[in-house]
Each structure stands twice: as structure tokens, then as C-alpha cells.
Amino acid sequence: MSEHRETRVIGIDLGGTNVRTAVVNAQGEMLARDQGITPAKEGSDAIVKAILESVGRVLTQAHMDASDLGAVGLASAGLSNPETGILYTSPNLPTLKDVPLAGLIEKELGKKVFLMNDANAAAIGELYLGTARGARNFIYVTLSTGIGAGVVINDKIYAGSAGLASEPGHMVISDEGPVCYCGSKGCWEPLASGTALAKYARQCIQEGIKTSILDYVGGDAEKVTAEDVHKAAQAGDALAREVIARTAYYVGVGLANLINIFNPELIVIGGGLSNIGDMLLEPAYEEAKRRAFPQMSDVVRFARAELGEDSGILGAGIFVLRETKGLGRL
Ligand SMILES: [Zn+2]
The missing domain is CATH 3.30.420.40 (ATPase, nucleotide binding domain)
Known part of the structure; x- marks a missing residue:
């Protein structure tokens, strides 16, 4: 051999x-x-x-x-x-x-x-082969069906005492918020994931708010996905834009918490929901920077994941x- x-x-x-x-x-x-x-x-x-x-x-x-x-x-x-x-x-x-x-x-x-x-594996992938090359302290966040994250400190994954870190998808953002499958309430994931975005859009539609989102799902509100909301938002639909803005706000609140705890040089964003791009991510970054300590906001960069x-x-x-x-x- x-x-x-x-x-x-x-x-x-x-x-x-x-x-x-x-x-x-x-x-x-x-x-x-x-x-x-x-x-x-x-x-x-x-x-x-x-x-x-x-x-x-x-x-x-x-x-x-x-x-x-x-x-x-x-x-x-x-x-x-x-x-x-x-x-x-x-x-x-x-x-x-x-x-x-x-x-x-x-x-x-x-x-x-x-x-x-x-998410820890994806963080290592981005560190060696992707957008985090050259970084030593960064956080990889995947915005997808759920929210996952990998925290890299001095080139190493932070694993915690039982190897279970990190699950910021379950940090509490709003104690009044929706019930989460983990048993808690108002976690980041049920407020800022792709599932959360689609669910909120469906709720608004069921309340009778007029929107062109339904044109993308043959009129069936139950079929609405984050991608449909994105398409309608690109075409200028007011509700779709509001749904994305609300999700961006919650993404930003969670990122601010991560910045204040870890003082990272870089936050890498991956996952299907991040394909919405600037319409979601720019206001999220602004919200995060507004809320975190300015000394930490000043040094953090945001970048999209490269490895898909x-x-x-x-x-x-x-x-x-x-x-x-x-x-x-x-
Ligand atoms: Zn949870």
C-alpha cells in the first residue's frame, strides 16, 4: 500500500x-x-x-x-x-x-x-477550504430548516465539556416566542430558520393578508416555502418583504448574541435560507452590529459560506x- x-x-x-x-x-x-x-x-x-x-x-x-x-x-x-x-x-x-x-x-x-x-464539520470545511481560510476565531452559522453552528476558537472546534457544543439555535431570543421542539420557548431556530419564515408567511396568509406568494403555490397556503416567499419578495410583494425583514431582524438579534459572547473576527453564513442573499443578510448584519458592543462590531466581518x-x-x-x-x- x-x-x-x-x-x-x-x-x-x-x-x-x-x-x-x-x-x-x-x-x-x-x-x-x-x-x-x-x-x-x-x-x-x-x-x-x-x-x-x-x-x-x-x-x-x-x-x-x-x-x-x-x-x-x-x-x-x-x-x-x-x-x-x-x-x-x-x-x-x-x-x-x-x-x-x-x-x-x-x-x-x-x-x-x-x-x-x-455544523461543526461544515465549520472545519470552511476553515480549510472555504471562506474562513486564514481565520483563527470564527463562527459558522447555517440558516436552513433549522439553525446550526460551529464555533472555532484558535483553529479548533469548541466542543464543550461533553462534546455537545454548540447549539445557538436554542438560545432564547424571546421568552414569549413560539414553542420549540427542544422543549423550550422562543429559541432562535423557531424565529429565524427557513421553517420559521415559511410558517410566519402561512400565518399571515391565513389571517387574510393579500399577497402574490400564493401565485407560486397554486393558491395553497400550506405549500408555501421560504423560496416562494423570496420569489414574491423579488417581484415586490409587500407581505413577502415584511416576512423576510422580520426574519432578518431575528437573525440579527441572534448574531449579536454570538458576537457579544465570542468576539469573533468572522461569521460565516451558510444553509439554504442564506440563498435569499442581501435582502435577508444585509439587514441582519446591520441589526447585529447595532446591538453588539461597538468594539466587537467593529472587528467582525460577515461572509457567505463557499462550500455549499x-x-x-x-x-x-x-x-x-x-x-x-x-x-x-x-
Ligand atoms: Zn429550542
Whole structure:
């Protein structure tokens, strides 16, 4: 076995809809990529099987077998313990509860599997290969169906005492706010995520506010998504613009909290909702800067994530290379 082959690893991104896998080399290049369906409702056996099938396909593409691999990085949404490899709970994978996910895959592949939170993986991806290259203290925030984040302090993911940090999607923004699936109330996620934006738009429509948003969903308010609201806003619809402005306000309040706690040099924003772009992000940044201490607002930069939907697989791969090979800066 050549040294070159030994430095190849697999990055896996387990999401509620898709399981993505990639073979990544020590230069952070993706040598092969696969995408399969996550059988999210079918339980841990079916999910593990789907992961292993995707790994099998990506290895075939790269003309490798599992014995050629250095190790495996597995990124998943939800609360997981990287020390034990146990996934406690995940909003996107409701059938998984306290599952030793890393161990189950390790047993099949015969290789060490590192389990991590998907937003932490994406933060590592952006640090090595994306928009956060050169930064030492930054926060990656994904605005998506939910809100996730990875906090990087002095080049390292801040993991907390049990490896569970960070979940700012559940910091309380408004105690009067909507009930959150986590059991709390007024969390950032049910106020500022893509799900929250669409839900608020639907509420306004059901209250009878006139809007062209319905033109994008054949008149069925139940089908309204954040993307439909964005389209209507671009066409000048007043309600759509108000819904986006309200979401931007809450995004900004949450970012101000992160700035005041961590004093980051950079905040990287990713996730599907960020595709709305300046209409959402500019007012959010302004709100954040207005609320945070000026001395901290003055030094923070905001940037869009560069790696898109590959941030998780690349970040999981890079994380493993860092852990097993002492990978320095690329
Ligand atoms: Zn919550």
C-alpha cells in the first residue's frame, strides 16, 4: 500500500433527506462523491445500511476498498458525543435515539469512525477550504430548516465539556416566542430558520393578508416555502418583504448574541435560507452590529459560506485527517 493511498479518508454527511459520502485526500480534494436517500423513518438498521451502501458506491468509484482507507468522518445533525460515537437525538432523524452510530459503522468497515455534528464539520470545511481560510476565531452559522453552528476558537472546534457544543439555535431570543421542539420557548431556530419564515408567511396568509406568494403555490397556503416567499419578495410583494425583514431582524438579534459572547473576527453564513442573499443578510448584519458592543462590531466581518452542500462531507474528511494525520494548514 502506498503512502498516498493511506491518506485517503471518507467523509459522510448524514442528513434527514440525503446521505452524502466522499473520498477525500490529504490535500482536501474530493476524489469521488456519492449521494443516496436517507430512510429517515425506518430506524437505525435501515439508516446504517444506507450509509454503508453509499460508502460502498463511493469506494467503487475511487477504485478502492475499505482496507485502503485511513479512517472515516461521520457528520450528522443533532446532539452527538464525539468521544463515545453515540448520536443522542436528531431533529431530522426522529427514529435515532441514543444510537452508537460510529461503533455500528466501525464494526462493518473495520476502520475508526469519528462522529461529529454536521455544523461543526461544515465549520472545519470552511476553515480549510472555504471562506474562513486564514481565520483563527470564527463562527459558522447555517440558516436552513433549522439553525446550526460551529464555533472555532484558535483553529479548533469548541466542543464543550461533553462534546455537545454548540447549539445557538436554542438560545432564547424571546421568552414569549413560539414553542420549540427542544422543549423550550422562543429559541432562535423557531424565529429565524427557513421553517420559521415559511410558517410566519402561512400565518399571515391565513389571517387574510393579500399577497402574490400564493401565485407560486397554486393558491395553497400550506405549500408555501421560504423560496416562494423570496420569489414574491423579488417581484415586490409587500407581505413577502415584511416576512423576510422580520426574519432578518431575528437573525440579527441572534448574531449579536454570538458576537457579544465570542468576539469573533468572522461569521460565516451558510444553509439554504442564506440563498435569499442581501435582502435577508444585509439587514441582519446591520441589526447585529447595532446591538453588539461597538468594539466587537467593529472587528467582525460577515461572509457567505463557499462550500455549499459539500461542506459537511469535506469538513468530516478534513476533521479525520486532522485527528489521524496531524494535518496542518492546506
Ligand atoms: Zn429550542
